[in-house]
Amino acid sequence: MLSYRHGFHAGNPADVFKHTVLVALVRAMQHKDKGIRFIDTHAGPALYDLHREPALKNREFARGIARLWNCRRDPGPLADYLDLVGEHNPDGVLRFYPGSPLLLRALLRRQDELVLCELHPAEQKALAERFDDDRKVRIHAGNGYQALAKFLPPPSGRGLALIDPSFEIRTEISDITAALQAALKRFGHGVYAIWYPTIEGRDTTPDSIPSALGLEREQWLDLRIEFPTDQRLGRMTGCGMAIINCPYRSRSAMTELQRRWN
Numbered sequence: 001m002l003s004y005r006h007g008f009h010a011g012n013p014a015d016v017f018k019h020t021v022l023v024a025l026v027r028a029m030q031h032k033d034k035g036i037r038f039i040d041t042h043a044g045p046a047l048y049d050l051h052r053e054p055a056l057k058n059r060e061f062a063r064g065i066a067r068l069w070n071c072r073r074d075p076g077p078l079a080d081y082l083d084l085v086g087e088h089n090p091d092g093v094l095r096f097y098p099g100s101p102l103l104l105r106a107l108l109r110r111q112d113e114l115v116l117c118e119l120h121p122a123e124q125k126a127l128a129e130r131f132d133d134d135r136k137v138r139i140h141a142g143n144g145y146q147a148l149a150k151f152l153p154p155p156s157g158r159g160l161a162l163i164d165p166s167f168e169i170r171t172e173i174s175d176i177t178a179a180l181q182a183a184l185k186r187f188g189h190g191v192y193a194i195w196y197p198t199i200e201g202r203d204t205t206p207d208s209i210p211s212a213l214g215l216e217r218e219q220w221l222d223l224r225i226e227f228p229t230d231q232r233l234g235r236m237t238g239c240g241m242a243i244i245n246c247p248y249r250s251r252s253a254m255t256e257l258q259r260r261w262n
């Protein structure tokens with residue numbers, strides 16, 4: 001049984017970066033009208049109360065979302081993301097943090113749909129309760145990697161899969177590679193965003209993926225950041241989002257986002 005619970009980590013610097021990139025990526029894809037199927041292969045429970053355990057245990061959010069909360073918001077991807085977090089905190093006091101399922105849900109247009117996958121029974125229950133009567137959201141209570149085969153290709157021909165594992169198991173990168181290999185066969189022009197941590201003494205980077213999958217150079221965009229020393233989380237010194245088939249016109253905006261972070 002997996003022991004990872006994202007509630008201990010919600011709103012930390014890695015979440016802030018991942019979610020800012022995710023929101024920017026969705027906006028970029030939505031420049032076209034055609035409906036998009038979003039698949040969150042590792043969804044987590046969706047909403048986190050930062051005033052309670054488990055968030056209070058290590059207070060990782062203090063180094064992430066809380067640090068940014070009262071900063072001046074120049075228009076741009078970061079402000080866009082902060083506004084979405086703000087929708088869960090209407091009185092302006094930061095308490096609730098929306099994970100990727102709720103951020104994606106907030107961005108859905110009439111023609112879009114969302115599939116949420118989760119393996120942990122407690123997190124499945126939280127997701128099921130939250131999206132119970134939501135007809136735009138489907139919950140796959142099972143393995144997110146297997147769900148890619150089930151839900152790809154999307155009927156509209158447009159889709160984004162967020163692959164955001166907890167890296168508890170040593171085989172995560174090879175599991176991601178195998179899942180992507182199968183997914184790309186079914187849906188070669190899909191957009192895939194893979195979050196990963198950089199951890200001292202362990203190789204968790206996706207550097208082997210482009211050659212393993214035979215990707216063209218322009219199909220791969222790896223946005224990697226290093227946390228400032230006071231934002232590091234134990235041996236986690238940074239993180240990244242690697243994107244396959246990033247919409248061409250948004251590549252420079254994504255790279256700029258990464259540059260500003262570093």
Ligand SMILES: C[S@@+](CC[C@H](N)C(=O)[O-])C[C@H]1O[C@@H](n2cnc3c(N)ncnc32)[C@H](O)[C@@H]1O
Binds near residue numbers: 041099
């Ligand atoms: C890092 S958390 C997800 C956070 C979420 N994507 C967000 O950004 O708010 C990873 C989640 O994946 C779940 N999980 C682990 N392995 C899985 C698998 N093979 N398929 C589906 N869910 C999995 C864990 O239980 C955990 O809730």
